[in-house]
Structures are given as structure tokens and as C-alpha cells.
Amino acid sequence: MSAEQNLIDLGLTLPPAPVPKGVYKPVLIDGKHCYVSGHGPCLPDENLIRGKLGKELNPDDGKNAAQQVGLTILATLKHELGSLDKIKRVIKVLGMVNAVPEFEKHPYVINGCSELFAKIWGEDNGVGVRSAVGMGSLPNNISVEIEALFELV
Amino acid sequence: MSAEQNLIDLGLTLPPAPVPKGVYKPVLIDGKHCYVSGHGPCLPDENLIRGKLGKELNPDDGKNAAQQVGLTILATLKHELGSLDKIKRVIKVLGMVNAVPEFEKHPYVINGCSELFAKIWGEDNGVGVRSAVGMGSLPNNISVEIEALFELV
Amino acid sequence: MSAEQNLIDLGLTLPPAPVPKGVYKPVLIDGKHCYVSGHGPCLPDENLIRGKLGKELNPDDGKNAAQQVGLTILATLKHELGSLDKIKRVIKVLGMVNAVPEFEKHPYVINGCSELFAKIWGEDNGVGVRSAVGMGSLPNNISVEIEALFELV
Numbered sequence: 001m002s003a004e005q006n007l008i009d010l011g012l013t014l015p016p017a018p019v020p021k022g023v024y025k026p027v028l029i030d031g032k033h034c035y036v037s038g039h040g041p042c043l044p045d046e047n048l049i050r051g052k053l054g055k056e057l058n059p060d061d062g063k064n065a066a067q068q069v070g071l072t073i074l075a076t077l078k079h080e081l082g083s084l085d086k087i088k089r090v091i092k093v094l095g096m097v098n099a100v101p102e103f104e105k106h107p108y109v110i111n112g113c114s115e116l117f118a119k120i121w122g123e124d125n126g127v128g129v130r131s132a133v134g135m136g137s138l139p140n141n142i143s144v145e146i147e148a149l150f151e152l153v
Numbered sequence: 154m155s156a157e158q159n160l161i162d163l164g165l166t167l168p169p170a171p172v173p174k175g176v177y178k179p180v181l182i183d184g185k186h187c188y189v190s191g192h193g194p195c196l197p198d199e200n201l202i203r204g205k206l207g208k209e210l211n212p213d214d215g216k217n218a219a220q221q222v223g224l225t226i227l228a229t230l231k232h233e234l235g236s237l238d239k240i241k242r243v244i245k246v247l248g249m250v251n252a253v254p255e256f257e258k259h260p261y262v263i264n265g266c267s268e269l270f271a272k273i274w275g276e277d278n279g280v281g282v283r284s285a286v287g288m289g290s291l292p293n294n295i296s297v298e299i300e301a302l303f304e305l306v
Numbered sequence: 307m308s309a310e311q312n313l314i315d316l317g318l319t320l321p322p323a324p325v326p327k328g329v330y331k332p333v334l335i336d337g338k339h340c341y342v343s344g345h346g347p348c349l350p351d352e353n354l355i356r357g358k359l360g361k362e363l364n365p366d367d368g369k370n371a372a373q374q375v376g377l378t379i380l381a382t383l384k385h386e387l388g389s390l391d392k393i394k395r396v397i398k399v400l401g402m403v404n405a406v407p408e409f410e411k412h413p414y415v416i417n418g419c420s421e422l423f424a425k426i427w428g429e430d431n432g433v434g435v436r437s438a439v440g441m442g443s444l445p446n447n448i449s450v451e452i453e454a455l456f457e458l459v
Contacts, residue, residue: 028398282333
């Protein structure tokens, strides 16, 4: 089962790989490790999903935003590595939710990205360690930002 | 001096190793590295320590919550690795405090976990690099969440 | 082109390497990797740049604070490694901005550190992956905290 084939089977559209909005690399390769910068929820029309959980967005909106962050990370990986099949497994995900102080459902939100990765690379290789936490603010008021570490084949 | 013996000598009770509340692994082994997901302060009765620093909790309450996160991480490591003696040293801790915007004593709070690790693995091997920071919100309104990276023996 | 020479050419003054204010190491070496703890903006007189972005500080103040965090990290690296030339490249930066909930310009702020690193180690080796995010609060109300991972020569 290939990650590229899984992506096709899901029928989801990747946004364009985003161009860095600051002084950083989208991806850095270090031996067998592939570090990925914090990504936001880019839409195919290059707009961003914005707003805070518990204010403009409800948990299902947030989960959808986290899935969109996952798709944006896939777009970057495909652009930088050539193929999602270059990834062996997910090591680590840091899921950062833009939320009001009372928000409590960060794991539910970040599952939007984690479930996508599990469908792409499988229930074992697609799932790594994770923290899901609430930020006071995020760039451009995006709803979710996620950084990740992958192991290469 | 063994980490397991140090835990016995401290006379502290570990909570049950928590079951993941989302799509992630509690621990991932990558060569000699052991990545640990963000953990909360689980109590032996499986309740969580909840509330914000500077609102419901004072710094000593928070330090106690961070120690409880440390004990919860020890429970996960013991459950996943079989023994705390499989850990050679602490590499990195990210200590995230659920706090009001005016809170300033994050290092004091996270010392609750760091001092525990120093007692378990020793003053050198039990102490790694660290960031101690304030989150706008955390899952279930837990008071502290900590993720960690260890080196295996 | 040496990093040490680049620092001299920039004409910037390093603050004293800060002494840890908690139970952690400023730097930990793991094979070819150099992990650096979360650092704040220490000034040469050992005061800290304090205050929130969007409240006491504007984006240019914040960018200056992030540069000062970068200089503080350089001070720690020089103190711990002996020379900035021991660093081969930047792998990863986590830039955490102390901001009000409405703040949106985290990448602009963190560029203050990233542009400094690019001048010290060069446009390729001085630039790694990055996340730039907004914290609800930071220790001592510092304006920016940054942790980093470097590869050694």
C-alpha cells in the first residue's frame, strides 16, 4: 500500500505548497530525519482558515482546519521530497490550536491531522507521539498550526 | 544507583499509565531515542489536576501538578519499556503551563517535574535542556502538560 | 567565512551567558546534535526585555527582542562550546512570542533571531525549520522565548 495511492483513494485535493513567509526552510533533512516547519491551514485557493476555537470556530470546524493543515504538510512534503512514499513513518507532531482560554478539546481538533496521516501512512507508521495544546495567538490568526518530524525510508 | 530503586526510595505512587485520548502513541522509539507524547497530571484515582495558574492554582499547586505530570510520564515509561532503568538520560523537556496572561513563574512550576527526574536518574543524567512556557489553554483544562525526549541505555 | 568572524563584523555585543533559573542545562550535546534550552532576551546589563506584543511592544520592538534572544543563544553557545564555529548548521527553531490574543505578526518578530543566525552561519546553514507562535504568558513576562536545535561540525 503506497502513501501516494492512499492519497488518491481519499479523493482529497492538496493546496499549493506554501512559500515561507519568513526566514526558515519548509523542510530540513538530517540523515534519516525530515523536520517540517510549523504549517497553517492553507486552502486550494491559497486562503487560510482563520479564527479562534471557542470564538469563531467550533470543535468540528477546528478538526477540519487541522485536516487542512495536514493536507498542507503533505503538499510541502510532495514538493520537497517528490513523493509521499519517501516517508517511512511519523515520529512526532506538535499540534497548536488557536483558542480562547476556556477551550478544552485540543485532542479532538488535532485528530483532524492525525487521522489523515494514519490514512496516508497506515495505522502504525502514520501515528507518532503528539502534543495537542492551546496557543494564545497564531500568525494571521490561523486556527491551527502544526509542526512535525518524520523518518525517511 | 538504579532509577527503579530511586523511585521506591522516594515513596511516591505512580498513577496508572494513561490510555491515549486521541490518535497518537504514548511513546515512540527511534534508535536510541525515546519520544514521549504530551502528558497531563493524572492522579492515582485517574482524575486530572485541573485549573489555571494565577486563577485556580498558585505556584506551589502548579509545581505539585508538574510533579504529578512527571509521575504520569514515569508510569507510561514503565508500562512501555518495562523498567525506568532502560532510560540513560533526559535529553529535552517542554513544560507547558496553563496560566493567565499575567503569570510569570513557569520555571518554578516546571521544576516540579525536573526535580523528580533529577531524583530518579541523577543530577546529571536526569537533567536535560528545557523550555518552560505559558499556554492559553490545555486539554480538559489540565494545569500542566509536558512532552519529553529521552536517550535509551 | 567563520561564524566568529561574522559576529565580529556585525559589531553586536553579546550579553553574558545566562545562568539557568531552574533545573535544566542550557545546552545538551547528543552525538552531532546540540540542543539549546528556551532562552529569553537578556541585555548586556543582565536585564530582560519584558512585555507583551500588542500591548507594551510593537512588532519592531518584538523583532528587536527576538534578535536579543538570538544574541543570548550565541552567548550560551560560545560559553558552552568555546566557539560558534563548532556549529555546522541550524536544524530547528521554536519561536515563542508573548502576545495578546489578537496579535498576528509572529513570523515578523521571530525573523529578528532568524536573520541574525543567517548572518552568523550563512543563508543556507544559518536557516532551519521553524515555528513562530503566540504564548499566553512567558517567564518573568519576557517578550520572546526561543529554543533551538543545531548540528555540530
